[in-house]
Amino acid sequence: MAYIVRTKNQSDLMQSTSGGFSTPLAQWFFSKGGSVWTASYDDNWNVVHREFTEDGIEFSKTRGSKYVQSYLGDTYKKILDELKRNQWVCFIGTTCQVYGLKQFLKKDYEKLITVDLVCHGTPSPKLWKKYLDFQTKKYDSKITEINFRNKTYGYHSGTMMLRFENGKKYTGSARVDYMLKSFFSEISSRPSCYSCKFKNVSRVSDYTVFDCWHMGELLGRKDDDKGYTNLLVHTDKGSEILKEISSAYEIFPVNIQKAIGLDGIMVCNSAIPNKNRQYFYANLDEHDLPDHIRKYIKITKKDELLESIKGMAYKMKVIELLRKIKNMKKRG
Ligand SMILES: Cc1cc2nc3c(=O)[nH]c(=O)nc-3n(C[C@H](O)[C@H](O)[C@H](O)COP(=O)(O)OP(=O)(O)OC[C@H]3O[C@@H](n4cnc5c(N)ncnc54)[C@H](O)[C@@H]3O)c2cc1C
Known part of the structure; x- marks a missing residue:
């Protein structure tokens, strides 16, 4: 059922x-x-x-x-x-x-x-640790809350959300967030996940x-x-x-x-691995997280621009409208 x-x-x-x-x-x-x-x-x-x-x-x-x-x-x-x-x-x-x-x-x-x-x-805990270290250093504070798919901008636009002890808050969608971006780019999961037996x-x-x-x-x-x-x-x-x-x-x-x-x-179906999957973990220790992610995955100016206006677009229901148009197109 x-x-x-x-x-x-x-x-x-x-x-x-x-x-x-x-x-x-x-x-x-x-x-x-x-x-x-x-x-x-x-x-x-x-x-x-x-x-x-x-x-x-x-x-x-x-x-x-x-x-x-x-x-x-x-x-x-x-x-x-x-x-x-x-x-x-x-x-x-x-x-x-x-x-x-x-x-x-x-x-x-x-x-x-x-x-x-x-x-x-499932991405490796090593990448997750590097991500946590990066965010903790950037915000110069301890993390107090994490949600990988926070619903502030709705279920369909889930974002990584971190809260810090100093009161600061980070949100980043899969368009720009280093953890989500690598996960959804199919570059960071275990090799076995790409030919999952289950x-x-x-x-x-x-x-x-x-x-x-x-x-x-x-x-x-x-x-x-x-x-x-x-x-x-x-x-x-x-x-x-x-x-x-x-x-x-x-x-x-x-x-x-x-x-x-x-x-x-x-x-x-299993996910299809990113062509750079085989190199992604090989030199993870050699780079800072932003450099490492940007070496293997594109985060474009357009991604960054869309991310910066997403809050306003959500409030003005532009995202909802775009989704409706996309669904209508899909249905033909
Ligand atoms: C690594 C991962 C990949 C996923 N990929 C897909 C996908 O490709 N397509 C899809 O449709 N759904 C996927 N999901 C499932 C999806 O994200 C939701 O879990 C599902 O929609 C159920 O949501 P919920 O609100 O009912 O779950 P909740 O009521 O929030 O419960 C989620 C449960 O999952 C457990 N959980 C969370 N993370 C992990 C983890 N890393 N390992 C083991 N258990 C965990 C939690 O402890 C909790 O018990 C994935 C989930 C994970 C963890």
């Missing part, structure tokens, strides 16, 4: 990348005394998988996609221990991480639920989630630009739990082929 979902909690929605599917699901596990294992940040903003047993400030850091490979550590082992103690466990991660967990566990557990993210690749509609998980760019076409209603999540449910167990938590979401059944046709290019 395929659905489009969005959490009804507006604050959680705005912190989440798309429709915030993970929060009501996690709350179901917390209510059962269970645990949720997913990607968050450590004290140095490294992306790491951690255990959560309650909602709150710490859990809020799990919301949103982090376009970096997350460090799993002994997550699988600890999950096995909890399952052996007959506890409810939810694991959320990339498709390869979910597959890795299933291989490690060797058998099915009734109280385990897994969610895989449709993913087109590109298939059928998955080993209970749920698969991915971005929903075409809710207007899928539901025949106006897109309010706050984001929805495409959700595929693969198992009876997944369906049962979704029924129990469905009142926490706006939820609409959709045609699976149509949803994948419109939004799910990455469900069945």
Whole structure:
């Protein structure tokens, strides 16, 4: 079954990348005394998988996609221990991480639920560290908040957003932000991501989630630009739990082929690597981040100009108008 979902909690929605599917699901596990294992940040903003047993400030850091490979550590082992103690466990991660967990566990557990993210690749933590060092130095202050796809300019124009201890704030879209630019240019992911073995509609998980760019076409209603999540449910167990938590979401059944046709290019396909992918990491240490990125990826004057007027264009609804024209052109 395929659905489009969005959490009804507006604050959680705005912190989440798309429709915030993970929060009501996690709350179901917390209510059962269970645990949720997913990607968050450590004290140095490294992306790491951690255990959560309650909602709150710490859990809020799990919301949103982090376009970096997350460090799993002994997550699988600890999950096995909890399952052996007959506890409810939810694991959320990339498709390869979910597959890795299933291989490690060797058998099915009734109280385990897994969610895989449709993913087109994960950049290296080394690049992420270089990016964090660059931003910390530039703003001369500690980072206090990060969101890779902040919705200030709407879901369709998500931007990297960093807040600093000195009160300053940085936003940069994929047009100019060094981390997003390299991610979406397909130059920074792991080599294996470009020939991913898990590109298939059928998955080993209970749920698969991915971005929903075409809710207007899928539901025949106006897109309010706050984001929805495409959700595929693969198992009876997944369906049962979704029924129990469905009142926490706006939820609409959709045609699976149509949803994948419109939004799910990455469900069945790997990204095509940038021709410079093989060189990108070879001399990462030799350059400053801006020089390194600009050596391999073009950031044009036009990109910079568009970025500088984006705030005004958003307020004046120019971006919305341009998107409408683009969609009309696509439909012919
Ligand atoms: C590296 C990466 C690449 C992606 N590529 C695509 C794509 O090409 N096309 C597409 O449609 N969707 C992609 N997604 C999925 C998409 O960004 C959203 O996760 C999805 O739309 C669900 O949004 P949501 O608001 O419901 O998620 P949320 O409710 O915000 O939940 C997101 C969950 O993902 C977990 N997570 C975040 N980052 C990571 C990470 N690095 N590793 C493991 N788990 C993580 C969070 O901890 C959280 O539990 C990607 C996600 C990631 C992390």
